[in-house]
Amino acid sequence: MADEYCHSCGMPLNMPDAKGMSEQFCKHCSDDSGKVKSREEIQKGIAWWLKSWQPNIDDATAMKRAEHYMKSMPEWAE
Numbered sequence: 001m002a003d004e005y006c007h008s009c010g011m012p013l014n015m016p017d018a019k020g021m022s023e024q025f026c027k028h029c030s031d032d033s034g035k036v037k038s039r040e041e042i043q044k045g046i047a048w049w050l051k052s053w054q055p056n057i058d059d060a061t062a063m064k065r066a067e068h069y070m071k072s073m074p075e076w077a078e
């Protein structure tokens with residue numbers, strides 16, 4: 001059975017528009033062939049997403065929080 005959450009960003013894959021070509025990653029985290037994007041690209045995407053919720057934080061703070069967030073994701077955990 002496929003995992004219900006994106007292994008890269010934690011987005012539920014049963015959300016409308018979340019599903020791309022991959023069984024493990026949402027379409028924001030994977031390219032057209034279903035391969036996960038680079039760590040940097042994912043981090044930028046998560047930072048952008050955090051800023052949409054907290055417009056007051058600056059880019060450096062958003063990137064730091066994104067890095068921290070990614071440590072809880074199966075794809076990026078150390």
Ligand SMILES: [Zn+2]
Pocket residue numbers: 006007008009010011025026027028029
């Ligand atoms: Zn994702």
